Amino acid sequence: MRYFLFKGLPNILRSVGAKICGQRFVDRVERMITWICFSTNPLIQILYCFLAGGGFYIYVKIGFNRFIPGPYVDNYHKTTGTIIMIICYISFIFASWTNPGVIKKTNVKDAIRRFDYDGILFKKGEECRTCKIPKPARSKHCSMCNVCVQKFDHHCIWLNRCVGYYNYRYFLIFIFSHAVICTYGAVIGCLIFYGIIEEQNLFKAQFKNLKTGESISPSLYIVCRWLFDQETPFAFVTILCIVMSFMLTLFFLYHLYMATSGTTTNERSKRSDFSYYFETKVEYLEEWKANFEKFEVKDVDKKKFALDEKWTKQQIDQQIKQCNEKVEGLSKNFYEKDKWVALREIFYPN
C-alpha cells in the first residue's frame, strides 16, 4: 500500500500527465510539489491559517450572528466554540515553535544517554553522514530541516517543523484539539440545518425546477441541495468539518496508539521496511537452497541482499536462521513500556 501511494501512484500520474500536458509541464509541477512539500517553507502554514481562520470567521459571521441561539443550539456554544478554537491556535503555535530536540555537538552526549540502542533499528557507533555527529538511538536526520532530531517522529508540513522528543506533546494536543473543533463544528452545523428544516417544514414543502418549471417533491437530496444553495459558505464549512472530523479523529487515535505503545512513525516505518527486507532475503535464500546448482546470483541481488556466490548450503542455512532471528527481533518493540509511563514521558520530557 505504502509502495503504491509513494511510488506507483506518482509514476502513473507522471506518465499520464506527460502524455496529456507534456514532459516540461510535468517537470515544472514536480519541482513545485517538491518545493511545497519537501522543503521548509511557510506556504502550508499560511494555508492552515487560511483554513482555520477563514472557517472560524464564516462560523462567527453566519453561524454565531444568524443561527445561534437557534431551536437546537444554545447561546453558550458561542463561548465554548471560541475557547476550543483559541486552544487550537495556541497548540499550533506551541507545536510549530517548540524545538523538537535538534541534536548538536553540545547536547549529543545527553541525547545518547536518553535511550538505549536496540541493536536492530539503532546501532551504537553510527554517525550522521551530514551532521558528522554520533546518532543517538531513536534519532533521525531530517533532510528538510537538515538537522538530526531526538526521538524523531516525522516532519510535519503543517507545522513546517519536525515532530520529535520535545514537541510531540504539543503535536498530540494540536491534532486532538483540531479533531474536537471539527467534530464540534460538524455537530453544531448539522443541528443548525436540522433547525432550519424543522422551522421551514422543508420535507413537506414543494420545490420547483427553475429550468423546466416542474414541481419536485422533497427528498433528502433535494432538501440538502436547496440548503447548500441557500447557505453555501456555511454549508461548505460544515461539510469540511464533517470530513475533517473523521480524518483527524482517526489520525489522533493512530498517534495515541503509537504514543502508548512506545513507538514513533519513523520506527514503525523502519521496522516494516527492515522486516520486508529480511523476509524477502529469506524467500530468496530458500529459492537458492532448493535450486542450488541452477540458481544464479545476479549482481543486483548480491549487492542488495549482501550475498556471496561462494556460499555452501550450510552457509545459506545459517543466513536463513540469522534473517529469521532478525524478523523475530523486529516483531518486538524494544522501547515498549507501560502505557501511562510512556505518556508521562511524552508530556514531561526531561
Ligand SMILES: [Zn+2]
Ligand atoms: Zn544529521
Ligand SMILES: [Zn+2]
Ligand atoms: Zn524536519
